[in-house]
Amino acid sequence: MDKIWLVIQREYVSRVKKKSFLLVTLLTPLIFPAIMGVFVWIALAEEDSQALRIIEVVDDNKLFFLESSEQYAFSFSDASPEEAKQLVQDGNRYGFLHIPKFDIKDPGGISFYGEENPSMSLISYLENNLRKKIEEQRLFESGIDPKIINDVRTKVAIKSITLDEEGTETVSDATVNYVIGFVAGILIYMFIFIYGNQIMQGVIEEKSSRIVEILVSSLKPFQLMLGKIIGIAGVGLTQLLIWILLIGTLTTIVTGFLGMQMPQQQAMELANPEMAQGLAQNTEMGDILQVISGINYVQIVFSFVFYFLGGYLLYGALFAAIGSAVDAPSDAQQFMLPVTIPLVVAYMGLFVFILNDPTSTTSFWLSILPLTSPIAMMGRVSYGVPFWELALSMGLLILGFLFTTWVAGKIYRIGILMHGTKPGYKTLWKWIKTNN
């Protein structure tokens, strides 16, 4: 036991001390807020520096009116399209909006001319205003007062409430559940791949540099393998913890700092004033908060940690076995496939089946079988999973982990001392069968 602890310590310390670990750990969480910050900053700077853009509007219908904003001014004229185009070419106008005479029931032929491509927000602003005016006009022609339409417009939101056997009601929301399942599943998937590979690399390093012969003369191969797997798990958990802390604080700082200026909202107002108003009312936000507070966090966090570690240990042992069987990382490819396939199946299944229909038969089996359950079950947990299913899945994962570790131990023990031969599956099977 003491010796496993020594191996764990070495694996952990030697990795955490590396400069690359420090860089990746500290920079990754910085990247997202940094990108966000840069975008916001650019948007703000651009808005401030931009000169007023004048757009020439030639409306052959004499129907439309466009309100000028801080950025854009609209100048209506009776100029001919050629004259207006000349204005743009000469640089006197930012753009020219041509609304030819059209049938109000089938409007078409509206064009925007500009020296550069107009922004999405400008185009959608123009489209929205024109559409609204046309709709109003058509309502008017049908004899309906547009005001009535505004009054009649209603918003319907269904509150989804789960009832358990004791009659406790919990407000849930498919979107929130989706996001939790999505994030948790992806995290586990990435963690298994990244750190599984580290285990494999570590084993190959010890094997190819022949350190392993000295190590196994001091401790059992199984202790060495387990120590490595656990040590690297520690590295991963450390990284995850730092990320959570850093991302948490950074997003709070960034959003807090820039929150007052919120240029997105301005852009939205320009594009679609109604949507911005809807958001401003904040009723939806309130609902989401209620949903978030209704989630069974204890269960989700517990499940996450369990499947996170369970899945890692199950696959980690397999990665260690692969590393022990080959001489160089390039030889590992042939054995990677059977390990990668269930992981990818679980990952695909998460999006195709589980997040869309968490209780379907496919979702059920994916979340029960140990090779796919770490990713699949996390997609289901936030939707609520019957206790027996969770217990079965976890129980099988433990058994699965014990099994792969046992198999991996058998391969590892022989593989690490084999040099110069490229074993196939047949050879691996022989190793599993041999007793020492």
Added chain:
Amino acid sequence: MLKIEKLNKSYGANKALTDVDLNVSEGLVFGLLGPNGAGKTTLIRIINQIIDSDSGEVYIGGELLAPKHIELIGYLPEERGLYKKMKVWDQMLYFARLKGLSAQEAKIKIKYWLEKLEMDTWKDKKIEDLSKGMAQKVQFISTIIHNPPLLILDEPFSGFDPVNAEIIKNEILELKAKGTTVILSTHRMESVELLCDQVAMINRSKKILDGSIKRVKSIYRPEVYSVTLDHLTKELPTEWISKEDEGTYSFTLPLSGKAPNELLNELMQYGQVNRFQELIPSMEEIFIHQVKSTENG
């Protein structure tokens, strides 16, 4: 110290060891000889409990081999290996602790050895920044750091320059003087005669010969004498092919059934005998002779 009885090991159809018996007494340097692929490494790995034998017993200090004996053995494998990115000090500490030393003990020992072999200034260097010879020294210290009563060295001198090989040789002799039993496995026979008290020869999975150096050498005596003569009084027989250098004649003669004194008497008739010495076969010659004779008989 180490006793091995009827040890067998095979890999599939290949026999690596066939009924090997060995007895290594305490405080000796024991040479394990044989060509590459003879089974030496397999034997060593079994003693180190890296692999298990198919049948047969290994005893250490009279006890059947058990996991606790790991700490009594220091093992230097033929293929050396260190963590390239680890510092000398950390590396030694890790190996020492894996062999069961406490952190405190280990640090004292490492300090002692680093000073003894004048490596103090390297302790914070990474292995990848050391020369091959330096890394070999680190490896050697890592092997003996826990004062093992049994030291198993597989080709210990390969990769050392003559100066460092001499240092290591002296360390081995010093350890022997302190009572350490050393098993030296090599296919280079010439290093054996200098260091070993006893040897065993292994060829094609079988032990073909063992005993003290003197006994092993007595098994195969070609009974050939090296002779130099001068002041010749009589023409030498033409069948004695000799080399003449300013009146001194050197040649070799087999006893051919005569006693050494008879041969000497005969030689004295031809002139002044300056040298009359039995040619002792090298370990290499003994080995080749033994391999041939076991294969023929």
